[in-house]
Amino acid sequence: MVSWKGFRVGRSKTAGSRPRQTPRPLPVSRVELGDFTPDLDVYLGLVAYLQLALFESLGRASSITPSTRAKALTGVVATSTLERHKALLAEIERQGGDAADVMQPHSALIDDFQRRTGGGDWHESMLATYVAAGLLNDVFIRLAAGLSADYRERVVAALELGAETDERELVAELSLAIGADPKLASRLALWGRRLVGDTLLVARAAISASHQSADDERLEPVFTELIAAHTRRMDALGLTA
């Protein structure tokens, strides 16, 4: 069980598997983060570099897939990840920035995140992608509310590229494997709890990169919602968060 500033993540009674037929849809975001949006170049550099890190993890996952079917899915998810990256690079270019210069300041944070969440096998890697891409996409889409109007829509569209389809396919593939193997189910439930802590650290860093004090009590409902969404994501796999 992971706690974040007093918010308990998940229910933690059993680390078992509860397969579902159809995952419940995630509710629409309610709490905005527009007051905590960092400067445009910080925002774009961080989220563009994050996509590169996810791509690297997916490349590694692809080389240790259990089957060609799993490898094909990994390629599909990696493709959307790099499409998002490319669309974000276009925004960096639009504002006159250099991709490497704008991404560089975030390498230590994200490289560390990537090392901690790479996973020991294909299933762990894909759960990490599902959890991290899901949670951090949520955060960056909320933070986009504070971007200037001429960037906001395009950035949100970039972040949404392939996200819904990929999430659906990842859930289908992981659920199948989890349903067939109770040992994998409990291992992934544990792994999911570790992942959410590391992922929330990145979320926290993104929010703290603004000029606002990140200890603001307005953040509490945001983290409550992020954790609730994470619990629903794990639930969709039949895993206790």
Next chain:
Amino acid sequence: MVSWKGFRVGRSKTAGSRPRQTPRPLPVSRVELGDFTPDLDVYLGLVAYLQLALFESLGRASSITPSTRAKALTGVVATSTLERHKALLAEIERQGGDAADVMQPHSALIDDFQRRTGGGDWHESMLATYVAAGLLNDVFIRLAAGLSADYRERVVAALELGAETDERELVAELSLAIGADPKLASRLALWGRRLVGDTLLVARAAISASHQSADDERLEPVFTELIAAHTRRMDALGLTA
């Protein structure tokens, strides 16, 4: 020095560095391979799986980059690689195939190729991408001549996605590094000779997958041209092939 059915690859006198200001443009293909085109599903499965393997190597290269600038370039090249993969998957779908089923028969050949050509560091990985993507793209574009008219153009367009720009950027980045470090230059010259042998094996397998006998003497001028194009590619880096 690598030989291929009697064709000596490169000049092999010196393994040194000869930086150039502007690489000569590669000449337009002359010898067609349309008589050796395998069945559509074999062709598409092989080339789609190859792009996945290149993506995996790039993911690994990205995680060992010497700089954020190198990582950004790796991401750009990986993006085009997966854009090609995606466009090829669309063709597999168009002909009613399942991506995993169509790619599966080629996994042993390509996984082995990838293991042998992964490279020990970022520069070796990127040289491998440059050499393999360059040479095999050449081969598959020539083989596309034998595809049915309603597939040919789209497949060639898929293979050309980003290829020219990426090649230019790879040459610029590798040339800089080679010009600054004579030891790297001679190491990469050796590595390039090993790569061309492994890459020609995949080219050979692609051509042999047709129903034609691949020992046909018509293949000799093709291999001569492929090797000449490889030599020009190494030359563009200031390396002796």
